[in-house]
Amino acid sequence: MGLSLTTYGLLAVSGGALRYTRLGDRPRPSWLRPAHYLLGSALVGLVLLLLSIGIVGTLGEYGRLGHSVHLPVGLTVVALILASAWSASRISPERPWARKAHLTLNGILLFSLVVVTATGWSVVQKYL
Ligand code: HEM
Ligand code: HEM
Known part of the structure; x- marks a missing residue:
């Protein structure tokens, strides 16, 4: 999860640089856009990995899902990241x-990432 938050931070920085070079009419390094894309795909992959680990782990342990708000929040994060990647492609x-949607979705995504970490963490606490 630390990796996801770090990736999100790098996306915010490279996205900010994309915006800066677009609005200011400044030269944009050719690697900037592919780098933002690569980081974005990495974040999508990380979130899907956490989703599968969470679901497989919980099913293996209890044989059912839905123990806490961590489930709906986790599903929200997955929906948001997919919507953000889709809006980026538009x-x-x-x-x-599409640009406005991308930025709005990413704002909500940051909030949701914090909530999913907090709720996941509180589940961990119960078992310590
Ligand atoms: C889900 C994965 C993501 C993908 C596939 C993606 C892809 C893209 C693409 C294709 C663009 C347009 C680049 C251009 O105009 O040439 C863009 C712009 C941008 N992205 Fe992302 N992005 C992702 C996640 C994020 C995240 C998490 C943030 C912020 C935390 C972010 C912030 C930005 C910003 C600030 C811009 C520039 C908007 C502007 O020019 O006004 N992106 N992104
Ligand atoms: C994008 C991030 C994440 C997603 C999409 C996600 C998704 C999920 C899902 C869908 C489950 C099954 C929950 C249930 O049926 O009740 C789960 C379980 C779990 N997750 Fe996550 N998770 C994420 C991040 C985290 C983090 C950051 C932590 C810990 C700090 C964490 C800890 C756990 C634990 C301990 C369980 C087992 C739940 C239980 O025993 O009731 N998760 N996760």
Whole structure:
């Protein structure tokens, strides 16, 4: 999860650089966009990995899901990251709403990542 939050931070920085080079009419290094893409795919992969570990681990241990709010929050995170990646693929000059959607979804995503970490952590505490 630390890795996910770090990746999110790098995405925020590289995304900020993308915005800076777009708005200021400054030269954009050619690696910047692919780097942001690569980091984005890494975050999608990490979240899906945590989802599968959570589901498989919980099913293996209890044979059922839904022990706490960690489940709905986890599913929300997965939905948000997929929606964010989709909105990113829609970004273009003809679709100004896609850029706005990308930024809004990423804001909610940060909040949800914090909540999923907190709820996951409180489940861990119960077993210590
Ligand atoms: C889910 C994975 C992600 C993918 C696939 C992705 C992809 C993209 C793409 C394709 C663009 C457009 C680049 C361009 O205009 O040339 C973009 C822009 C941007 N992204 Fe992401 N991104 C992801 C996650 C994030 C996250 C988590 C953040 C912030 C925390 C973020 C912040 C930004 C920002 C600030 C921009 C620039 C918007 C602008 O130009 O006004 N992205 N992203
Ligand atoms: C994107 C991040 C995450 C996703 C999508 C996710 C998803 C899930 C899901 C769907 C479950 C099954 C829950 C249930 O049926 O009650 C689960 C279980 C669990 N997760 Fe996560 N999780 C994430 C992050 C974390 C983190 C950061 C922690 C710990 C700090 C954590 C700790 C746990 C634990 C301990 C369980 C077992 C639940 C139980 O025994 O009731 N998870 N996770």
